[in-house]
Amino acid sequence: MPRRILPLLLLPLLTMPVGGQARTLSARIAKVVTPVANLQEVTVRLEWPAAAESGQLTLTARRMVAPDLGYRFDNLTWRCPLQRIAQPQGWRCEGEIRSAGRKPLKLGIDLATASTDAVLTSGRSKLALHRNAAAPDITRIDLTRVPLAWAQALLAQAWSDANLKAGQMSGSLNIHTPDSQPLRVEGRLAFAGLGLDTPDGSIAAEGLGAQVDLDYRKSAGLSLVTVDGSLRGGEMLVGNGYIALPATPVEIRIAARQQGESGWEIPQLLWNDGNAMRAQGSLGFDAQTRLRDADIQVESADMAPLRPRYLSGWLGLFGLSELQLHGAMSAQVQMRGGELVRAAADLREVSVIDAQQRFRFDGLSGTPVFSAGAAVDSDLRWRGGEVHGLTFGAANLPLDSVGGSIGLREAVTVPMLGGGLRFEDINLRPPAGERGLEFDFGLTVEGIDVGQLAKALDWPAFQGRLDGRIPKARYANDRLDFDGTLVTHMFDGTVQVSGLAMERPFGTAPTLSADIEMDDMNLQSLTEVFGFGEITGALDGSIRNLRLVDWKAEGFAADLHTDPNWKGRRRISQRAVQDLSSVGGAGGLGDSLQAQALKLFDDFGYRQIGIRCRLAEEVCDMDGLRSAGKGFIIVEGSGLPRLTVVGFNHRVDWLTLVERLVAVTQGESKPVIE
Structure with missing residues (x-):
C-alpha cells in the first residue's frame, strides 16, 4: 500500500475518539493510480470496537496491476488489526493477504509520518519494502530466501518465455519510478539453486548459484540490462550447448538491450573461468532467441576442462561427448546473419583423444583460419596420432580458405604403416543455416604394409601391400561416400574393395x-x-x-x-x-x-x-x-x-x-x- 493512499482512506478515523461507541468506516474507490501499481474497484472497511486499542481493517480489490513490474492480482483481500504506534508516530497493520489462484501470504505495513514499510512473508521467506518521504520516487526492496517464483512476473518483462522453476534469492533492490521517467531496478542479488526453462526446451538451467549486481531499465519500448558478478555450480542448456559450471566462481559481465519485439543484443560480454576459458565480445539474437551475430575472442591456457564444462553438448552431436583435450589455444569467431564468416585459432601443443579410442591427434599446432570472404592462407601440423588402432606420423598441412570453404593448398602425404596416405583437394564447409558439416577430398593409398596393418588390428599374420585411389570422398548429411577402388595385393592374389560408404562415421x-x-x-x-x-x-x-x-x-x-x-x-x-x-x-x-x-x-x-x-x-x-x-x-x-x-x-x-x-x-x- 503506497504511503499516500492509507492516510486518505483513514482520514475520517484520525478525528475519531478512541473511547466511546464502536465505529465502522467504509469506503468504495473506483480506481487508485500510483507510480508502481493500479487498483480497480477497491473497498475499505474498518471496524473499531469501543474502548479497543485496535480495529479490524479489510481491504479488497477486484484487480491490482503493476504494469512495469509485470504483476497482476485478481480478487485481492487483506485483513489485519489496525493499531496506532507511538515511535515513530503512525499506524501498523499485519495480517493475511489472499488472491485468486495464489497461496496466502502474510503482509505487515508500518505507516509513519516520513516513511512506509511493508513486509511480505511466507515461512522463512521475507520480502521487505521501504519508502522514505525524502525520496518518494525510490522504493527499496530487501529479499531474504525469497522463492524465485515470486520474480516470475518481473522476469517476464525482460524475457517472456522464461519459466522460473526453482531456487531462492536474497539481497536488495531499489525501484526508481519518477514521474514520466523510465522504470529502473538496480541492486545486488544472490541466487541459490536457480532453475528455469523455456517452452521449447532450448534454454534451461538447474542448480545454478550466482551473485550479481543488476541494473534494469525500461522506457518507450527499450529495455536495458547490465549484470556484473559471478556464477558458481549448476548446469545450463542453450540450444545444443551444455554448460556444467565448476564449484569455483566464474566471473560474468553482461550489458544487453532489446528494442520493441526484436531480439536481444549483448554489446558487452565477459566470461572468465580462469585458465579453462576466458571469453569476451558481443552477441546478437533474433526474436526466437537464435544466435544471429557474434564477435567473440576465446583464450584457454588449459583445455582439459573445456569438454566437461562447455563442449560436451556440441561434441555429443558427433558422438564425441567424452573427448579429451589437452594443451592451450586462443580463437576468434565472427558470425553475421546466423552464418559463420570468419574463424581463426592459434593451437599450442594440443592433444585430441577420443575416449572410445577411435582416433587421437598429438601435438596439434598452427594457426588455421576459416574465411567466408577473401582468401586467407594458414597452416596446421601435428606430431602423430592414431585412427582405429592405426598409427600415423607427423604432417604439415598448408591451408587456404575462401568463400566459406577451407582446404589444402597442395597435396599432403601422411606416413602410415610403412607407406602413406596422400590427401588431395580437401575442402571443408562448416554448418550454415539448415546445412550441416560437409567436406570432400581425394585419397591415394601408397604401399601400406598389410603385415603391420594386420598386427595393429589383431588379425591373422597376413602379408602383402595395400594400394589404391579414391578420386573423391564426400561427407554430407552424416554420410561418407567413396568413389574408386582400394586394391590389396596379398597371398599372390588381389582383394578389391568398392562401393565403400559410411553412415554416422563420427557418431554412435x-x-x-x-x-x-x-x-x-x-x-x-x-x-x-x-x-x-x-x-x-x-x-x-x-x-x-x-x-x-x-x-x-x-x-x-x-x-x-x-x-x-x-x-x-x-x-x-x-x-x-x-x-x-x-x-x-x-x-x-x-x-x-x-x-x-x-x-x-x-x-x-x-x-x-x-x-x-x-x-x-x-x-x-x-x-x-x-x-x-x-x-x-x-x-x-x-x-x-x-x-x-x-x-x-x-x-x-x-x-x-x-x-x-x-x-x-x-x-x-x-x-x-x-
Whole structure:
C-alpha cells in the first residue's frame, strides 16, 4: 500500500475518539493510480470496537496491476488489526493477504509520518519494502530466501518465455519510478539453486548459484540490462550447448538491450573461468532467441576442462561427448546473419583423444583460419596420432580458405604403416543455416604394409601391400561416400574393395557398407595363416552388400570358391576336411568308407571347393557348389580315395557360425557329424 493512499482512506478515523461507541468506516474507490501499481474497484472497511486499542481493517480489490513490474492480482483481500504506534508516530497493520489462484501470504505495513514499510512473508521467506518521504520516487526492496517464483512476473518483462522453476534469492533492490521517467531496478542479488526453462526446451538451467549486481531499465519500448558478478555450480542448456559450471566462481559481465519485439543484443560480454576459458565480445539474437551475430575472442591456457564444462553438448552431436583435450589455444569467431564468416585459432601443443579410442591427434599446432570472404592462407601440423588402432606420423598441412570453404593448398602425404596416405583437394564447409558439416577430398593409398596393418588390428599374420585411389570422398548429411577402388595385393592374389560408404562415421553405431572381390589368392598361404588345415589351389570369390553396424556384420552375400583354372596340385588335408565339416555343418561321414579313409590318408585330391552364406537377421543361409539331395556339396572329391563333404544345415545362427570359425582358427574344432 503506497504511503499516500492509507492516510486518505483513514482520514475520517484520525478525528475519531478512541473511547466511546464502536465505529465502522467504509469506503468504495473506483480506481487508485500510483507510480508502481493500479487498483480497480477497491473497498475499505474498518471496524473499531469501543474502548479497543485496535480495529479490524479489510481491504479488497477486484484487480491490482503493476504494469512495469509485470504483476497482476485478481480478487485481492487483506485483513489485519489496525493499531496506532507511538515511535515513530503512525499506524501498523499485519495480517493475511489472499488472491485468486495464489497461496496466502502474510503482509505487515508500518505507516509513519516520513516513511512506509511493508513486509511480505511466507515461512522463512521475507520480502521487505521501504519508502522514505525524502525520496518518494525510490522504493527499496530487501529479499531474504525469497522463492524465485515470486520474480516470475518481473522476469517476464525482460524475457517472456522464461519459466522460473526453482531456487531462492536474497539481497536488495531499489525501484526508481519518477514521474514520466523510465522504470529502473538496480541492486545486488544472490541466487541459490536457480532453475528455469523455456517452452521449447532450448534454454534451461538447474542448480545454478550466482551473485550479481543488476541494473534494469525500461522506457518507450527499450529495455536495458547490465549484470556484473559471478556464477558458481549448476548446469545450463542453450540450444545444443551444455554448460556444467565448476564449484569455483566464474566471473560474468553482461550489458544487453532489446528494442520493441526484436531480439536481444549483448554489446558487452565477459566470461572468465580462469585458465579453462576466458571469453569476451558481443552477441546478437533474433526474436526466437537464435544466435544471429557474434564477435567473440576465446583464450584457454588449459583445455582439459573445456569438454566437461562447455563442449560436451556440441561434441555429443558427433558422438564425441567424452573427448579429451589437452594443451592451450586462443580463437576468434565472427558470425553475421546466423552464418559463420570468419574463424581463426592459434593451437599450442594440443592433444585430441577420443575416449572410445577411435582416433587421437598429438601435438596439434598452427594457426588455421576459416574465411567466408577473401582468401586467407594458414597452416596446421601435428606430431602423430592414431585412427582405429592405426598409427600415423607427423604432417604439415598448408591451408587456404575462401568463400566459406577451407582446404589444402597442395597435396599432403601422411606416413602410415610403412607407406602413406596422400590427401588431395580437401575442402571443408562448416554448418550454415539448415546445412550441416560437409567436406570432400581425394585419397591415394601408397604401399601400406598389410603385415603391420594386420598386427595393429589383431588379425591373422597376413602379408602383402595395400594400394589404391579414391578420386573423391564426400561427407554430407552424416554420410561418407567413396568413389574408386582400394586394391590389396596379398597371398599372390588381389582383394578389391568398392562401393565403400559410411553412415554416422563420427557418431554412435557407425555403419559401413562395401563390395569385396577376391581373385587368385593362394590357398596354401591363406590356410596356413588362418590355421585352417592345408589346402592347395587358388581362391576366388566375393562378398556383396557387406554391411557392418558398429563394426559388427549385419548383412552380406558371400560366395567363396576355388579357381577352376588353377593349373597346380589340388589337395586338401585331413585337418582342412574336419574344419570345413565343422563350419559348414557337414554330414555323411559317420562310419562310412570316407570316415575310415580320413584315418588312412593325410590329404586328398579335390576337384572343386565352394561355400556360400547369405546373412540376414543374424541367420546365415548356407549353400555350396550345388545341391546333393537334401544337402549341398562343399568339397567335390577327385581321384582315389574319393572324398566328398556335404553340408545339411541350410540355416545357421550367425553367432554360432562365428564361434565355429574362431574354434577352427584356434585348432579346437572337431568334425560335426549329422
